[in-house]
Amino acid sequence: MEDNLLTIHKLRTSFLIDGEFHRAVDGVSLTIHRNEVVAIVGESGCGKSALALSIMGLHPKERTRIEGSVEFQGQNLLQLSTAKLNQIRGKQLAMIFQDPMTALHPLLTVGRQIKEVMDVHLPLSTKEKKQRVLQLLEQVGIQTSAQVYQHYPHELSGGMRQRVLIAMALACDPVLLIADEPTTALDVTIQAQIMELMKELQQQSQAGILLITHDLGVVAEMADRVAVMYAGEIVELATVHELFHHPLHPYTRSLLHSLPSGQQQKLHVIDGMVPAIERLKRSGCRFAPRIPWISNELHEDDPVLREIAPGHYVRCTCHQHFYLPADRIGDETDAPFTAT
Amino acid sequence: MPLLQLHNMTVPLPQKRAFIKRAHSVVPIVDRVSLQLYRGEVYGLVGESGCGKSTTARAMIGLNRITEGQILFQGEDIASLSRNKRREQMKDMQMIFQDPYSSLNPRKNVWNSIAEPLRNFERLSKEEELRKVQALVERVGLNPESLYQYPHQFSGGQRQRIGIARALALQPKLLIADEPVSALDVSVQAQVLNFMKDIQQEYGLTMLFISHDLGIVRHMCDRIGIMYQGRLVEEGTVEDIFERPCHLYTKRLLAAVPEMDPDKRLKKLQERQRIQHEYEQQVDEFFDAAGRVKELRKITATHSAAVK
Numbered sequence: 001m002e003d004n005l006l007t008i009h010k011l012r013t014s015f016l017i018d019g020e021f022h023r024a025v026d027g028v029s030l031t032i033h034r035n036e037v038v039a040i041v042g043e044s045g046c047g048k049s050a051l052a053l054s055i056m057g058l059h060p061k062e063r064t065r066i067e068g069s070v071e072f073q074g075q076n077l078l079q080l081s082t083a084k085l086n087q088i089r090g091k092q093l094a095m096i097f098q099d100p101m102t103a104l105h106p107l108l109t110v111g112r113q114i115k116e117v118m119d120v121h122l123p124l125s126t127k128e129k130k131q132r133v134l135q136l137l138e139q140v141g142i143q144t145s146a147q148v149y150q151h152y153p154h155e156l157s158g159g160m161r162q163r164v165l166i167a168m169a170l171a172c173d174p175v176l177l178i179a180d181e182p183t184t185a186l187d188v189t190i191q192a193q194i195m196e197l198m199k200e201l202q203q204q205s206q207a208g209i210l211l212i213t214h215d216l217g218v219v220a221e222m223a224d225r226v227a228v229m230y231a232g233e234i235v236e237l238a239t240v241h242e243l244f245h246h247p248l249h250p251y252t253r254s255l256l257h258s259l260p261s262g263q264q265q266k267l268h269v270i271d272g273m274v275p276a277i278e279r280l281k282r283s284g285c286r287f288a289p290r291i292p293w294i295s296n297e298l299h300e301d302d303p304v305l306r307e308i309a310p311g312h313y314v315r316c317t318c319h320q321h322f323y324l325p326a327d328r329i330g331d332e333t334d335a336p337f338t339a340t
Numbered sequence: 341m342p343l344l345q346l347h348n349m350t351v352p353l354p355q356k357r358a359f360i361k362r363a364h365s366v367v368p369i370v371d372r373v374s375l376q377l378y379r380g381e382v383y384g385l386v387g388e389s390g391c392g393k394s395t396t397a398r399a400m401i402g403l404n405r406i407t408e409g410q411i412l413f414q415g416e417d418i419a420s421l422s423r424n425k426r427r428e429q430m431k432d433m434q435m436i437f438q439d440p441y442s443s444l445n446p447r448k449n450v451w452n453s454i455a456e457p458l459r460n461f462e463r464l465s466k467e468e469e470l471r472k473v474q475a476l477v478e479r480v481g482l483n484p485e486s487l488y489q490y491p492h493q494f495s496g497g498q499r500q501r502i503g504i505a506r507a508l509a510l511q512p513k514l515l516i517a518d519e520p521v522s523a524l525d526v527s528v529q530a531q532v533l534n535f536m537k538d539i540q541q542e543y544g545l546t547m548l549f550i551s552h553d554l555g556i557v558r559h560m561c562d563r564i565g566i567m568y569q570g571r572l573v574e575e576g577t578v579e580d581i582f583e584r585p586c587h588l589y590t591k592r593l594l595a596a597v598p599e600m601d602p603d604k605r606l607k608k609l610q611e612r613q614r615i616q617h618e619y620e621q622q623v624d625e626f627f628d629a630a631g632r633v634k635e636l637r638k639i640t641a642t643h644s645a646a647v648k
Contacts, residue, residue: 043525158389187388187552192596192612214525217598221605240602258530260559261600262582266537267530267559273495274525 003034005176005208011068013054022277024050026232032208039211039223045274047232048212052180091121094174098181100161104153111149117171136167159190178210228252231286237313248314250322251287285316342376343546348409349373351399369395371570382547384561392570393550397516434507438519440499444491451487457509476505497528516548566590571633576643586645588626
């Protein structure tokens with residue numbers, strides 16, 4: 001398709017642990033189109049942040065091996081030199097980092113930090129840059145932009161700092177924004193404001209967003225398409241409607257059931273733990289050890305991501321036989337989100 | 341009689357040491373909060389960060405000094421008790437902390453961590469102590485071998501269960517849980533919440549459950565108090581708060597919870613905008629001239645809110 005912004009093909013990211021490389025991201029392929037929000041969901045350790053940092057080229061080179069390709073505007077980002085990459089990063093490709101408390105430099109004023117991005121990428125005069133910073137601050141909903149311009153990060157609240165980070169990411173009108181847990185550190189009321197703001201700015205600019213989060217509520221509110229990751233792989237990929245109304249993969253269904261919905265007596269608990277990457281068994285269905293009541297024959301030996309319905313991909317055949325035992329979820333059936 | 345009663349409790353901002361005492365901000369962290377915890381109930385305290393919910397809990401167990409008001413525990417004013425008497429009383433009140441990574445001493449193994457409260461209050465022989473600790477470890481679902489392991493060898497959920505075992509060691513009457521699952525992943529969160537619910541029912545514990553997550557509070561609690569700027573703005577049963585919220589702030593908080601059905605996104609957004617609009621319109625009715633929350637007023641037998 002012509003409106004492809006970013007095409008990730010068979011991306012593998014391995015980290016050096018105790019003298020050996022282990023894959024944290026294991027063969028991920030994903031496309032993000034123009035004007036689309038794609039969410040990646042998963043628990044900590046599933047490889048979602050490793051994926052984001054691989055796209056941005058922010059992993060330490062000597063300890064990381066990255067294979068596959070990441071196509072962005074006709075170039076493979078993985079093969080570019082640092083100098084070339086620096087021309088793209090911060091300009092067409094920008095990132096909002098997770099923790100607004102640590103992502104800002106404590107010794108520089110907010111204005112100067114936002115301006116820094118423009119110093120690198122935009123041929124504007126100092127005055128024009130300042131103008132643009134003030135305009136950006138207003139755009140992200142900071143009314144007192146002239147004061148905030150001169151503030152240091154510690155003088156701002158968490159929500160304000162997150163707004164500053166968004167302003168910084170938007171400074172050069174990126175076509176693709178990677179947001180790594182943009183609202184995790186914030187209170188619900190501020191989270192709601194930031195989500196609304198990001199959605200609004202995205203619709204204005206027609207940019208694509210890759211949203212990385214563990215919060216299914218944020219996904220339901222923000223995303224157009226969702227990729228669920230487990231142990232370095234995408235296990236389910238679907239539109240947001242499909243994923244919440246007809247979740248298929250056992251992991252997706254287990255996750256949705258472990259959230260309190262206000263009706264169930266008991267929350268579903270997923271057995272065991274996310275395996276550490278150096279101890280992960282890489283053959284067969286990776287989620288099988290955590291659903292022991294599904295017998296081994298029902299899993300594929302070498303599960304692949306298969307298109308079940310148009311645009312809805314699932315890995316492994318075990319989803320056809322999967323059920324949640326009644327004693328694990330109280331008296332409820334396994335369909336909390338079916339359309340009414 | 342309630343197990344614990346807070347009566348107009350006030351916790352001031354910590355004062356800086358200065359050569360000449362200067363007048364400081366008059367707004368305390370916790371401002372004349374009154375609440376009752378009845379035996380066997382789970383009371384949820386909800387609010388944004390900085391609203392004073394943790395400080396309220398810390399003041400209850402004596403980690404923060406109060407300047408005004410009273411804390412009555414089992415009918416006795418804690419402040420008026422002698423040192424020894426107070427120590428005896430505090431034994432019945434235990435706390436589970438937010439962060440399982442920093443609330444366990446990394447240089448103590450599980451046995452020593454769990455046995456610490458026992459050693460402080462009870463004289464037990466080594467065998468008795470071991471038997472008690474073993475029973476606790478088993479109750480929270482950890483392996484018997486874990487007694488000799490150290491915190492770094494456990495996952496977040498397991499650590500939180502060690503923290504719970506430690507809090508249960510003295511068979512307290514009141515358990516204070518300060519954001520017990522906010523540092524955990526969803527699936528682990530479910531495990532710890534289920535477990536806390538079991539324990540609460542099994543021992544008939546009274547629990548103060550502090551959280552900023554309304555979904556979890558709804559799942560866990562019988563009654564809920566909403567805090568804002570150091571004051572209670574609304575208090576009631578789960579149904580009162582979720583079905584019939586009265587205070588603007590409560591409505592705003594409820595509207596901010598993400599909608600789990602992607603098809604209802606637009607509706608939710610409109611609702612938020614409507615409530616934001618309402619908020620701006622009616623701010624004077626709910627807050628006094630200085631922007632402070634008004635006094636709580638009873639609406640029904642179980643429900644009260646800070647409205648005119």
